[in-house]
Amino acid sequence: MKNATYDLVMVGSSFAATFFLKKYLSKAPRTAKVLVLERGFLFPHAERVKERRGEETPYAKLNPDWHQTQETIENLTPEKRWIYTLGFGGSSNCWFGCTPRFLPNDFRMKTLYGVGNDWPLQYEDLEPYYTETEEMMSISGPETTPFPKTSAYPQPPHLFTDVDRLLQKRYQNQYINQPTARARVAANGRNACCASAVCSICPVNAKFTIENSNMGVYEDPRVELVFGAQVYSLELERDIVRKVFFRQEGKELSASGEVVALGANSIFNAHILLNAGDKNPSTGKGLGEQIGLDARVYLKDLKNLGGSTWVNANGYMLYDGDHRRDYAACLMESSNHPFIRMEKGKWRDIASFRMVFEDLPDPQNYVAPSDDILKPRVNYAGPTAYALKGIENMKQNLHKVLDCLPVERIEFDEPHNSEAHILGTTRMSASPAEGVVDKYLLHHQYRNLFVLGSGAFTTFTPANPTLTLSALSLYAADKSF
Amino acid sequence: MNRRLFLKLTGAGAALAALPGMGFMYTSYSKAARGLILQELDYLALDIKGVERFVQDYAKGKSDNYLLKVRGLYLLRSSASKSKVVEELVKDYLLATDFFRNRMDESKPVMYLGLYDPYKTPCANPFSSVYYPPLAT
Numbered sequence: 001m002k003n004a005t006y007d008l009v010m011v012g013s014s015f016a017a018t019f020f021l022k023k024y025l026s027k028a029p030r031t032a033k034v035l036v037l038e039r040g041f042l043f044p045h046a047e048r049v050k051e052r053r054g055e056e057t058p059y060a061k062l063n064p065d066w067h068q069t070q071e072t073i074e075n076l077t078p079e080k081r082w083i084y085t086l087g088f089g090g091s092s093n094c095w096f097g098c099t100p101r102f103l104p105n106d107f108r109m110k111t112l113y114g115v116g117n118d119w120p121l122q123y124e125d126l127e128p129y130y131t132e133t134e135e136m137m138s139i140s141g142p143e144t145t146p147f148p149k150t151s152a153y154p155q156p157p158h159l160f161t162d163v164d165r166l167l168q169k170r171y172q173n174q175y176i177n178q179p180t181a182r183a184r185v186a187a188n189g190r191n192a193c194c195a196s197a198v199c200s201i202c203p204v205n206a207k208f209t210i211e212n213s214n215m216g217v218y219e220d221p222r223v224e225l226v227f228g229a230q231v232y233s234l235e236l237e238r239d240i241v242r243k244v245f246f247r248q249e250g251k252e253l254s255a256s257g258e259v260v261a262l263g264a265n266s267i268f269n270a271h272i273l274l275n276a277g278d279k280n281p282s283t284g285k286g287l288g289e290q291i292g293l294d295a296r297v298y299l300k301d302l303k304n305l306g307g308s309t310w311v312n313a314n315g316y317m318l319y320d321g322d323h324r325r326d327y328a329a330c331l332m333e334s335s336n337h338p339f340i341r342m343e344k345g346k347w348r349d350i351a352s353f354r355m356v357f358e359d360l361p362d363p364q365n366y367v368a369p370s371d372d373i374l375k376p377r378v379n380y381a382g383p384t385a386y387a388l389k390g391i392e393n394m395k396q397n398l399h400k401v402l403d404c405l406p407v408e409r410i411e412f413d414e415p416h417n418s419e420a421h422i423l424g425t426t427r428m429s430a431s432p433a434e435g436v437v438d439k440y441l442l443h444h445q446y447r448n449l450f451v452l453g454s455g456a457f458t459t460f461t462p463a464n465p466t467l468t469l470s471a472l473s474l475y476a477a478d479k480s481f
Numbered sequence: 482m483n484r485r486l487f488l489k490l491t492g493a494g495a496a497l498a499a500l501p502g503m504g505f506m507y508t509s510y511s512k513a514a515r516g517l518i519l520q521e522l523d524y525l526a527l528d529i530k531g532v533e534r535f536v537q538d539y540a541k542g543k544s545d546n547y548l549l550k551v552r553g554l555y556l557l558r559s560s561a562s563k564s565k566v567v568e569e570l571v572k573d574y575l576l577a578t579d580f581f582r583n584r585m586d587e588s589k590p591v592m593y594l595g596l597y598d599p600y601k602t603p604c605a606n607p608f609s610s611v612y613y614p615p616l617a618t
Contacts, residue, residue, distance in 0.1 A: 052600040159610045195609035196599035203603035306613040338576060338597075338606050342561040342568055344524060347585045348608055 001255060002224055006035040009244050009257030011231045011272070013038045013218070014090030016452035017263025018210050019133065019470040021217045023477035032222045035255055037229040037246055039264070040064075040087030045211055048093070048201045063087035066094065073267060074370040074377040082378060083420035084265050088227070089210035091265070091466075094420070096199040097181035097207040098311055099139050099467040100331070101130050101147045105320050106461040113324040115386065116360050116459040120430040120439035121475070123147070129471040129478070134179075136215060137208040137467075138188050141179035144172070146316045155184045158193070159308035163299070163351045163405065164334050167315065170404040174316040178333065179467075181208035182309050189214055197310045197337035229253070232373050234260065234276035234449070241276075241449045247374065259448045266455030270367040270425035271376035273436075273443075273451070280436050280445065284368060286361030286424040290462055291383050293391065293415040295398060297351040298341065300406040304351045307336035315353070317401045318394055319462065328357040328390025331462035351405075355394055358462040359387040361424045391415070421465050426455040441476040450476060510548040511536050513555030514570060521561050521571045524587065525580070531593025535574050538596050573597065581607030 008024060010017050013036055021034065028034075041062040050057045063086050064072060070081060085094040104123035109116040131151050134141075141153030157177035160168060167175045182193035183206045193206035205212060218225050228248050235243035241260045246253055262269040270284040315332030323329075333354040341350040362384050370377035398410055429435025432444035437456050443449040452473050454465040514536040519527065540548060547566075554564055561568040575581065576597035583589050597605065604611050 049600060053598075159615060161608075194604035194611055195606045196603045197606055198599045201600075203600050305608050306610050306615065307608075308610040336606070336609065338581075338608055340572055340575070340581075342521075342571060345587065347581070 001035060001226065001253075003033050003035070005256040005258070006033045006224075007257065008032070008034045008259045008261065009255050010034065010036045010261045010263055011244065011269075012036075012090060012263035013088050013210060013225070014263050014265070014453065015092055015210065015466055015470045016454075016473050017090075017261065018213070018215060018217050018473075019136075020261055020263065020450065020452055020473035020477045021223070022136070022215050023474045024481055025217065025220055025222065027477070027481045028222065030222070034220075034223045035257065036218070036223060036225045037231050037244065037255065038088055038225060038227050039230040041227045042088040042211070043093070045093075045201070045205055045209065049203060052198075052201055052203075072375065074372070074375050075380075076378060077380045079417075080380050080382075081418050082267060082422055083418045084267075084422060090263075091420070092209040092211070092213075094200045095181075095207070095466055096310065097202075098333070098464040099134070099137065099141075099179045099181050100314055100463045101145070101149075101179070102461050102463050102468050103147050103316075103320055106459065106463070109324070109459045113322070115325065117427075117429065117434060119458040120428055125439075126468070126471050126475060129474040130467065132474055133467055133471045136213070137181045137470075138183060138190070139179055139181055139467075140177075140184035142177040145176055145179070146173050146319075153179065155187065158182070158184050158312055159306060160312055161304050161307040161334070161336060161351075163302065163304045164307065164313045166302075166404050167313070167334075167402075171315065171317055176314055176316075178309070178311045178314045180309060180311065181466075182206050183208075184308070193309045195307060195309050195336055199310050230374060231262075231264070231272055232275055233272060236276050236278070236446060239445055239447060241446050257448075259450070261450035261452055263452045266422040266425045266453060267367050267376050267378060269451055269453060269455050271369065273426065274367070274369050274376075275373060278436075278443075278445075280432060280443075282427055282429075282434070282436050284425050285363045285366045286427055287365040287367055287378065287380065287422070288359050288361055288383075288424050288460060289421045290356050290358060290419045290423075290460060291387050291391065291415050292354050292356040292419045294335075294413040295353045295355055296339075296411045296413070297353065297398075297402060297405070298408040298410070299349045299351060300408050301349065302406050303348045305348060307334075310336055311354075312336050315401075318355075318397070323393070326386075326389065327393050328359060328387045329462050330358075330390055330394050331356045355391075355398075356419065356462045357387050357390045357394075358460045360384050360459065361427060367425050421454065423454045423457050423460050423465065426451045428456045428458050440480050441472060442480065450480075452476070508552050508556060510540060510551055513552040514539070516555050517551070517559070517567050518571055518574050520558075521567065522575075522591075526588075526590045528578075528590060528592045531578070531591075532574070535577055535593050535596075538577075539570070539573065576607070582612065584612075 047059040107119040140155035313334040318330035335352040364381040426436040
């Protein structure tokens with residue numbers, strides 16, 4: 001490290017960390033000193049593609065792959081996987097680029113539906129930061145949306161399939177071209193998406209990642225980026241964070257900062273706080289994620305052709321409403337991977353929808369310290385009855401929702417093991433009795449400590465979290481500096 | 482149980498019992514995979530040499546267990562409607578051909594092009610707007 005103390009010590013180089021840094025740097029003086037401690041290393045996109053082609057690359061062994069990340073936690077229910085990527089850019093290296101906003105009602109679940117809690121900030125507070133995030137990510141999206149929007153998307157929408165067009169005609173702004181960070185047109189150093197449908201590593205570099213973001217954060221001369229540094233604890237003294245403890249190449253090291261921000265994922269952010277002795281009763285509690293399953297819809301004499309990306313559309317027909325008092329909202333994703341129907345003359349007379357359900361934070365699902373200071377222990381009792389009832393309701397009603405299509409039959413797969421969205425261990429709240437951080441993502445007790453990312457989500461919603469957690473980082477940094 | 486059902490059941494039992502002893506000795510993975518594809522797509526004009534090249538290419542990177550499974554499924558006269566393994570094999574074969582690029586025209590000969598791999602050939606999703614661009618209005 002170049003300095004004894006820093007104005008800001010950031011843990012991680014994820015979406016949450018990078019968007020926070022972007023806003024912080026825009027407001028900080030030219031003399032500001034920022035240290036970024038990244039646990040992993042840069043694995044460039046071109047090298048990742050080489051690896052997928054079966055070619056050798058020296059970068060492949062620098063970070064644990066997604067199988068090996070399972071060994072970085074002590075998972076008490078290993079049959080339930082928690083999917084994430086370690087390394088520079090965090091999960092931007094494996095996300096699929098789906099960027100719907102939350103709905104305004106998602107922020108008021110307790111007031112409107114009597115479940116979960118209300119967020120201490122509302123949709124209107126976040127709206128300008130949604131717009132800013134969409135600009136930075138060059139999001140492609142439609143003209144009309146089910147959520148209020150004060151500006152057009154930066155990129156034109158992706159193309160529907162024939163099936164999507166019928167659903168859009170029937171449901172208008174409840175069935176839209178998916179807002180996505182998979183570029184519709186080449187821009188900002190990215191190519192246009194061409195529906196290769198292997199988005200975790202895009203073969204043509206069409207999806208926004210921290211590496212291809214052109215945000216200038218890590219090139220900023222005020223920022224010192226250190227690789228291979230795993231932060232595991234903090235020094236807490238009289239409601240202030242003094243130091244960050246980390247291990248690098250087997251050595252125990254520390255760094256001092258006026259302000260500290262945790263930008264690791266929801267499991268590791270909570271673990272760092274617990275290792276440091278944070279006594280907030282909610283820290284680590286309420287771990288969860290959404291649940292998704294695929295519905296295969298067999299069609300009579302209707303071919304499903306012509307989409308321009310992996311997820312062409314989002315359907316909101318089972319999302320918001322009074323049913324959320326009893327069971328979970330569902331967001332539909334219309335898929336465009338090369339699935340077929342193995343029947344003569346009916347090869348593509350089929351549609352595939354991913355049905356994604358929200359869940360409620362449950363204290364039985366939690367992160368705790370383990371005997372290994374580097375490994376969080378993860379306890380997961382499973383999805384709540386609220387989510388499971390949402391699935392059952394959808395199965396009963398999907399044929400009605402699709403009544404504008406010539407449906408022959410619908411088959412449902414078992415739920416996926418993971419949606420790769422880890423949520424809710426450091427939830428945002430109006431008071432410390434109900435959560436860990438305030439609406440600016442500042443810890444209720446340690447007032448120079450930001451805890452970023454989707455761990456702060458008060459409730460989960462069925463919408464993909466990345467756009468919202470990135471907008472929250474911009475909001476927090478803008479309001480705090 | 483009527484006689485026809487009895488014969489079917491006892492026939493199936495005998496076939497299962499005979500699998501390790503007889504069929505496995507004389508049926509290679511290549512023969513089995515080729516047979517499953519030809520059987521499933523008997524109404525298409527397949528390029529046989531291409532099918533043989535596909536099953537060889539496809540075997541690379543597959544486990545011994547998978548190859549054994551394909552042999553067993555062939556001997557049991559399985560099909561795509563009964564087995565996910567067969568369904569996947571046949572689907573991957575078709576994606577590796579020009580069938581979908583020829584807009585699923587069942588009257589045209591089906592030629593093997595090479596394994597479907599978006600990292601070696603991006604933008605090859607045959608159902609996407611690349612192959613089905615929007616009609617001009």
